[in-house]
Amino acid sequence: MDQTRYILSRLGQSLLALFCIITITFFIARLAPGGPFNDDKAVPAHIQAKMEAYYGLDKPLPVQYIKYIGNLLTGDFGSSFGNKGFTVAEVIAQGAPISLAIGLGGLLFALAIGIPLGTLAASRKNTKTDYFSMSFAMLGICIPTFVVGPLLAIFFGLRLGWFNAWGWFQPTDWILPSLTLGIYYGAYIARLTRGGMLEILGQDYIRTARAKGVSQFNILFGHAFRGGIIPVVNFLGPALAGLISGSFVVETIFGLDGLGQHFITAATNRDYPLILGTVFFYAVLIITVNFLVDLLQVWLNPRLRAARA
């Protein structure tokens, strides 16, 4: 019963958050100077006025807002101003799978890089291996994706010729973009894993296990690991959201037609419906992921359950 009430209240909070996000985005987007129909060559005023009327932009802002929310409730996100003739739903449906694919791929790389590196560093604390691993992690966090991306494209794409340096044609084309995204989060996860593992490795039961002659491997993976990666599990929610929504740079570098590009170009084009559509999509995604992570934590940890009940 408590569980159900908790879930319902979280659901209510999520919907309220979503509503606030949409409302704020709607008005902020309109505050920016310039409009969707300003272009390289200015069009005569009477044509500008007709275009605005055609899209209902001549109406007072509150009227437009109410109309937008009304349409949203019926599942209508409107039509894009920048990609003319396409509805916002179509644009998102076309771009989202690609962003999701490289985002999930990025998460796989991040875990595959971060957890072994962090565990290794923790098990060889304050040795050269530790310093080397953590320097590498620091580097991964510090070097921005717009440097890592071209570097990978040049090395694995142009020099070694293993992958395409650009485009989305073959199944292997997700590897370099995902790796670019994964390195940053992998570096972060390595640091979290090291911290988590060190905390557990310092505990009494580990000392007891060592005293009983349990092998280093068994200590690390049999005894310490489950507790050691809790910080990583907590980080997965924000990481996944960041991976999926933060792909603009990577999409630009590798020429992918994902949603990240639309997220940015909608704003620069003053494509109001698409700005709202992408913000809505990402908001739902992030809220859902956080919600699931919360549920997971409650399920995993009886103490949390008691505290909330």
Next chain:
Amino acid sequence: MIPKFLFLSLTLASLSFSSCSKTSRVAEATANKHLLLANGSEPKALDPALVSAVGDANIMRALFEGLVANHPSSDTIVEPGVAESWSSNDEFTVWDFKLRKDAKWSNGDPVTAGDFIYSYHRMLHPELASPYASMLWFIKNAEEFNREEISDFSKVGLESSSDHDLRITLKNPAPFFLQVLKHTSWLPVHQPTIEKFGTMTDQFTLWQRPGNHVGNGPFKLDSWKINRSVEVTPNPHYWDRDIVKLKKISFFPIPNEYTEERAFSDNQVHNTYTVAPSLIPFYQKHHPELIKIEPYAGSYFYRVNVNQKPLDDPKVRRALALAIDRKSIVEQVTLGGQIPATAFTPPSETGYSPDPRISHDPEEARRLLAEAGYPGGKGFPEINLTYNTQDSHRNIAVSIQDMWRRELGIGTINLLNQEWKVFQATIIDEKYDIARAGWIGDYTDPTTFLNMWRPGETNNNTGWANEVFAEALESASYLSDPNARFEKLREAENILMDDLPIIPLYWYTRVYLKHPDIVNWDPLILDNHPYKHIDLVSASEQKN
């Protein structure tokens, strides 16, 4: 600054060790006659009445054909399109077009004179709100219809006596009218298709989707994936289909110039849309056979707000213009072989060249500034030099700021960068002192550069309203003798250059990378290549 430098050096490094170990996509595409074109940004639409960007027009030329067409290697020669022949009266005001009987839409329907009248009616219809409707204002009463001053379309100068005879009556003599007709705004659309998916004036209906789209060009729409590609394949009903050599064209939107360079180095595309200035010297040194630098009908300049003190004084404007060393800007900043501007209209094959009125003359600039009351720049108020956020614009602005300080002693110029749409609004509202601008000609005639400076024109935005200038243009528009007309236009341009509501900087070039497999792609001042003539032949076969 540092990441940008890294970015650049990495890109440069990429070139030096690119390898050919894998089967190249370009080699395969060449063998299949599949042209892979980097085309700048994503098209806004695939409807000739509703596009305005240069990249969009590139796709339109594959999908549609107007009355006349572009020549593959000449800017002035007019190729027949749907019209197989044409004639005009001596005044160049009444034009008769004889339409070929075998012209077909991609669904097999014949292309008729009625289709053109329908298309121009739609284009000019105020409710469609076409951004480029003003290109059709050459037609008698077209502007009035577009502005809703008349509602009877039959008063507009378009008539057909049969399916294959089209007469266009113009407002004023236009000896250059055939050049205007090459523009995308004059392309026809298929009435039954438009009206199957909406009314004549509905914008952006489903008619422009693959499967629905009907055109009359050498190619037809095969697929359109947003931000990925537009693909076209030969139109089996095209009247001149035997000349079409390509089996497919893919237009890729690649807005980032470093990304497209990597795609080109990786043999993923046959060309690039542009080249980052910082990469130009590298290609010129190591791959001169790949980089193309060609004259382009565009002018880079600064707008000056003539209502703003002290810029309301023509002497101040001239002083600022003469203090700029344009040669050093093109040689050290833009690097793309641009031509230092001596007037506004770029010279072209049309026969028109403006009188050189602007040069680098710091001596005279200092004298004028002193005359205007600011000797040695003393007392010159603070003004803003505004540009849209982009490295190349900033670099030019920085050098000009420096030249004005060095030559004129003006140290009160602030650089102000604005995001593109904000910048657009600033210009339209005339809330600037000096602002960066560029203008690309729509057709090869000086009026495409000069008309915009008439009082109250949409793209004037300088506050400059000179009646003498307007009268010179007006009287030129009644002249049917090309030479007399050019003489009058030159007179108008001289007025513009004496008063200087704008400071011309340089004339554009097209800088891009081109794979040697592309055949029949020659320099054109408007860069409007007719795809039906283009072929792909691997470099080794070309030698045989």
